[in-house]
Amino acid sequence: xxxxxxxxxxxxxxxxxxxxxxxxxxxxxxxxxTWALILPVLFILGFLLIKAWPALSVGFIFDxxxxxxxxxxxxxxxxxxxxxxxxSLLIAAPIGILAGVYLNEFARDNWFTRFINLAVVNLxxxxxxxxxxxxxxxFVYFFQMQRSLLAASCTVAVMTLPVIITSTKEALASVPQxxxxxxxxxxxxxxxxxRTIVLPNSISGILTGVILQVARAAGETAPILxxxxxxxxxxxxxxxxxxxxxxxxDRFMALSYHLYIISTQWQNVPESFKFGTAIVMIGLVIxxxxxxxxxxxxLRSRKxx
Amino acid sequence: xxxxxSHIEFQDVTIxxxxxxxxxxxSLAIPEHxxxxxxxxxxxxxxxxxxxxxRTLEFEPNAKTVGKILVHGxxxxxxxxxxxxxxxxxxxxxxxxxxxxxxxxxxxxAPRRAGIHDRQELDExxxxxxxxxxxxxxxxxxxxxxxxxxxxxxxxxxTIARALSHKPEILCLDEFSIAIDPVTTMKIxxxxxxxxxxxxxxxxxxxxxxxRRLADHTAFFNKSEMIEVGPTEKIFxxxxxxxxxxxxxxxxx
Numbered sequence: 001x002x003x004x005x006x007x008x009x010x011x012x013x014x015x016x017x018x019x020x021x022x023x024x025x026x027x028x029x030x031x032x033x034t035w036a037l038i039l040p041v042l043f044i045l046g047f048l049l050i051k052a053w054p055a056l057s058v059g060f061i062f063d064x065x066x067x068x069x070x071x072x073x074x075x076x077x078x079x080x081x082x083x084x085x086x087x088s089l090l091i092a093a094p095i096g097i098l099a100g101v102y103l104n105e106f107a108r109d110n111w112f113t114r115f116i117n118l119a120v121v122n123l124x125x126x127x128x129x130x131x132x133x134x135x136x137x138x139f140v141y142f143f144q145m146q147r148s149l150l151a152a153s154c155t156v157a158v159m160t161l162p163v164i165i166t167s168t169k170e171a172l173a174s175v176p177q178x179x180x181x182x183x184x185x186x187x188x189x190x191x192x193x194x195r196t197i198v199l200p201n202s203i204s205g206i207l208t209g210v211i212l213q214v215a216r217a218a219g220e221t222a223p224i225l226x227x228x229x230x231x232x233x234x235x236x237x238x239x240x241x242x243x244x245x246x247x248x249x250d251r252f253m254a255l256s257y258h259l260y261i262i263s264t265q266w267q268n269v270p271e272s273f274k275f276g277t278a279i280v281m282i283g284l285v286i287x288x289x290x291x292x293x294x295x296x297x298x299l300r301s302r303k304x305x
Numbered sequence: 306x307x308x309x310x311s312h313i314e315f316q317d318v319t320i321x322x323x324x325x326x327x328x329x330x331x332s333l334a335i336p337e338h339x340x341x342x343x344x345x346x347x348x349x350x351x352x353x354x355x356x357x358x359x360r361t362l363e364f365e366p367n368a369k370t371v372g373k374i375l376v377h378g379x380x381x382x383x384x385x386x387x388x389x390x391x392x393x394x395x396x397x398x399x400x401x402x403x404x405x406x407x408x409x410x411x412x413x414x415a416p417r418r419a420g421i422h423d424r425q426e427l428d429e430x431x432x433x434x435x436x437x438x439x440x441x442x443x444x445x446x447x448x449x450x451x452x453x454x455x456x457x458x459x460x461x462x463x464t465i466a467r468a469l470s471h472k473p474e475i476l477c478l479d480e481f482s483i484a485i486d487p488v489t490t491m492k493i494x495x496x497x498x499x500x501x502x503x504x505x506x507x508x509x510x511x512x513x514x515x516x517r518r519l520a521d522h523t524a525f526f527n528k529s530e531m532i533e534v535g536p537t538e539k540i541f542x543x544x545x546x547x548x549x550x551x552x553x554x555x556x557x558x
Contacts (some may be wrong), residue, residue, distance in 0.1 A: 109366050178402045182464070184361055186415035186471055187392035196414070201405055 045282070052275035060276055064237055069270050071260075076235050076245065077258035080149075081284060083146055083246055084254060085218040087153035088160070093210050095160050100168025100206070105194055125164035128222040131159040150248040152228030159223050160213040162227040167209030171202040204299030211292035215285055221256040227258035231265075255281040312337040312505040313358060313475065320353055322365065327353040329529045331372075335522070338499065340506045342520025342537060344513050344552070350400070350554045351524035358507075359394040360387050369396045376475070392419060396503075397467030401460035401481035403452030404467075408435075408444050411452040411463055415471040424538035430470065436499070438465035439492045459486040465493070469500075478502065479509045494519055513553050515543050525549045 059073055066072030103120075107113040135155025145151040175198050183193040217223065228251055235245035246252040259277045262269040320328040328350040333339045343351050356362040357374055366558075372382045376390070384390045392415065406526050409478055412431040421427060431448070435441040440462040444450065452463055461484040468476060472509035482490040497506060497519060510516050516523050517537060524534040525548070533540060533549045544550045 118372075178398075178400055178405055181361065181364075182402045182404060182467070183395075183414070184364065185359065185391060185398075186418070186467060187388040187390075188389055188415070188418050192418055197406075209470040229441060 001011050007132050018206060028234055048275050048279050048282070050188055050278045052218045052272055055270065055272035055276035055277070061280060064235060065232065065258075069232070069258075069266055069273070070270065072272075074255070074258060074280060075242070076233065077253040077255045077277070078280060078284065079243070079245060080229075080252040081218055081255040081281075081294075083149060083252065084153055084156060084224065084242070085214055085288065087149060087248070088156040088218060089181030089210065091153055092157035092160050092164055095157070095205075096164030096210060097206055099161075100172065101194065103165065104169045104172040105190060105198065120162045120165050124166065126159075128159060128217075128220045129225075131155055132222040132226050133157070135223060142146045144248065147226070147228045147230075148249045149246050149252045152224040152252070152254075155223045155227045155294075156214065156217045156220075159220075160217045163213045164210050166190070167213065168206050171209060172198060174205065175201050176209050199293075204296045207299075208292045208296045210291060211295075215288040215292075217282060218254075220286055221254055221260050222253055224257060228252060229254045255284065289300075309401065311335060312377065313507075314373075314375040314378075316353075316373040316375065318357065318370065318374060320350070320357055320362070320368065320370050322369075323367045326374045326529050327368075328357075331531050333524060333531065333534055335505060335507065337411055337505055338501055338503075339521040340508055342516030342523040343507065343521060343526060344511075344516050345508045345526035345532075346552075348528070348555070350383060350529045352479055354526075355396065355479055355507065355509065358475070358477065359391045359396060360384075361391070361396070386523055386542075387469055392471045395471065395473035395476040397461075397464050397476075397478045397481045399483055401457050401464055401484050402459040403455050403463050404450065406452050408447045408463065409448040409453050412466050412470045414552045419471060431466075434466040437469055437496050438462040439489050439496065440466060458486060458489065461485055462493070463491070473504060475505050475507065477507045478507075481508075482510070482512070482515065490515075491531050513541075513555075517553075525552060527552070528529050 006049075060076065061073055063073030064076050065074065081205050103113065103116065107116075132155060135151060135158065139145045139151040139154045140147055143151075145154070179197050180193050183197055184190075188196070212217075228250040230253060233251065233253055236242040255277060259274065259281065261278065263274050313333045313335040314421045315333050318328060318331045319326065331354070344355070345351055353362065353368075356365075357370055358376070358381065362368045362370065370382070371414070376393070381390060404414065406414070409431055412434050414429050415428055416427060432445075433440060435444065440459060443459060446453070452460065455463060460480065465478075466480060482493070485493070492516070497508070500506065508516065508520060520537045522535065523537040523540040524533045525540065525544075525546075527548060533544055535544075541548060541553050544553065552557075
């Protein structure tokens with residue numbers, strides 16, 4: 001190590017030169033890894049888009065499948081998946097949010113709470129096909145829902161609950177503890193504190209967590225495979241009946257299942273239809289995610305500290 | 306001291322967090338309408354003492370209290386409506402906390418919870434409390450500003466206004482002045498001397514001179530124990546314990 005230059009106290013020492021090299025190297029590596037993350041995504045999207053190009057049109061989205069799925073569009077499966085997301089949300093959101101509130105705000109740190117937290121973490125790791133079989137046994141047979149939109153939604157809800165509970169707990173925990181203490185000191189009960197301080201400042205995080213999770217799970221094939229998805233059902237081509245084509249007790253078409261069928265089980269489906277379905281599916285997930293992220297930005301802008 | 310009734314009484318109180326003892330065998334009586342100063346180094350158990358009075362100590366998972374804490378002769382651990390107990394006690398902790406709502410709503414929070422909804426009554430109450438905490442002049446034109454956007458010292462005074470908003474009969478101040486400039490601190494100290502007519506004040510402070518200026522009685526705490534308690538003048542000019550003498554003269558450790 002060289003001595004600092006007595007005449008110029010700001011001169012660069014050998015030690016600092018080495019430090020700069022390390023700095024540049026670390027920066028290069030981390031940037032490289034970021035690109036390694038983004039490039040495959042861009043590649044997949046580009047590949048799908050090129051392959052799907054011949055099929056893509058307004059009609060592809062808004063028309064129903066025709067002639068054994070070799071013509072027409074994918075409106076039926078698209079609206080089916082969308083309805084699956086909505087119904088699953090209605091089931092999973094209240095249960096998951098309330099359980100998360102209990103675990104983060106009320107539960108004391110004892111063996112029971114620790115056991116529940118452990119169970120939640122482990123449930124999040126259960127493969128989706130296992131959830132599908134559970135849904136078949138529990139909802140389709142035991143609760144006699146038959147194979148239906150309701151049974152499939154319940155299965156998707158159960159599958160997403162662990163992650164929803166975890167993300168809700170995280171959103172609640174991000175509200176600083178001193179806010180709660182200040183309210184308790186003024187004689188507010190726990191629920192009053194949650195209602196007036198904790199929830200208003202965490203609801204954006206909670207809702208985005210819920211929506212992202214349900215949208216992701218609704219793109220899976222396994223949980224709906226045995227519980228409600230069907231290969232083909234004739235639905236109305238226009239009007240109100242085409243907007244809400246399935247009742248809770250009906251079986252329904254879904255994008256993921258449709259893609260699985262036309263890619264592996266069906267003959268003579270044009271190649272571009274398969275890739276087109278994949279693109280629409282990704283588009284739906286991106287659309288739902290964008291809505292929830294936009295929603296979060298809106299609520300964040302009103303966040304109060 | 307004998308002519309006044311004691312407002313708060315600790316009888317052989319020992320408080321521990323798990324195996325760690327935070328307060329050992331504390332017995333003391335705080336007379337009504339006085340300022341009771343508590344001085345002592347960090348980790349002496351001063352904050353724990355305050356939390357035990359309004360039972361927010363219950364939120365610490367492993368805190369255990371032995372002995373009796375009486376407010377107006379009632380054992381606080383027997384009080385069923387703990388929220389009513391907390392409303393009778395105003396708490397100000399060292400960390401300034403502006404709640405994420407408007408300045409107005411910060412101060413109106415507790416009155417609203419207590420069922421006051423009349424706009425005019427709330428307006429007057431908010432103004433009164435903000436004036437008492439010396440914040441009114443700085444925020445009177447921007448009561449809709451978020452409490453969290455105020456400066457640290459302003460937030461601390463907002464915390465004091467909140468503590469006064471539910472008209473407590475006991476006011477506990479834990480290092481209330483560390484974020485507040487000296488001039489404003491002096492003004493608030495004058496207010497405290499006024500407030501003494503309405504309530505009993507417990508003043509935990511690291512500024513021993515502040516205790517000397519304000520307190521009628523002062524207790525010196527060190528390492529979970531109360532070393533000495535007595536009239537403030539006696540504690541500062543003629544303490545019985547060497548440790549107390551060393552601390553108040555700045556010759557400690």
